[in-house]
Amino acid sequence: MTTAPHPDELPGTPGGEGWSEDMDLAPAHPADRGTAATPAEREGERLQKVLARAGVGSRRVCEEMIDRGRISVNGRTVAVQGMRVDPATDKIAVDGRRIELRDDRVTYAINKPPGVLTAMSDDRDRPTIGDMVGDLAPGLVHVGRLDQDTEGLLLVTNDGELAHRLAHPSYGVKKTYLAQVSGSVSREVHRRLRAGIELEDGPVKVDSFKVVDTHAGQSVVEVVLHEGRKHIVRRLLAAVGLPVSRLTRTAVGPVQLQRMRSGSIRRLTRQEVGALEELVGL
16 A cells, blocks of 8 residues: 555545445434534643653653653743644754653554455455555554444554553443344333443443434434443344344544544644543553
8 A cells, every 4th residue: 555654544445434235214324424623622732742752761750750840842931731722843852861752652543444354464365454554653462453344443553552442341441333234123122231231241331322314114223331342332222123134343441433434544742642531541
């Protein structure tokens, strides 16, 4: 794959926008609509996080250095904690010496098309995530998995610790899904999903559940949960009489799918990576 440095969005599998023609009467799919950046995302990253990532020390050590007046930004000594900076433009110095902020760790968001395996390679030559990312960056791994028939947001990164924490169930990272199901959704379904469903491999309970739209005998529902078991959303909804005909992951923690085309790839912003790191305690 040929790419430009740090792309905002890269073309991928063609013809993936929207649903198939026989789904024209299906409810509108909110994953196709974007969201605006929050004010916090536009403010930059916390200084102590930038310092820690640059290898100056742990966050606590960096906070102590700030208290001692050893850190300056753009020539001015930092006097308060919690200052936000832009590592791409701000000049950050320790004891008067500017620090190198170069970081080879990268994280990308992929809008995985249905039919693509969540794997970096496949001995049966089936299409994989590895085929999509190509030579974007060395050492990329996928964060968790999406079923072959499930589409939507999948993260890939060469930051091993971040990948581990995002995927590990002990960190409780929430994932948001939109599912198209047959029929209408009763209040009893809401109650059962929030109370918990016993599956063959143990109980599961949603973090939240709501009906987004209903039309022509079909419904689109939003499911939020922090479980990562195989086929968990499909099995959960099937257990309450809602077989899934289409499933899309729209968010991992604070990172949103937004208006990414099916098969496209974009590099996460520093603010998005910082939000993920904060979520898992990095």
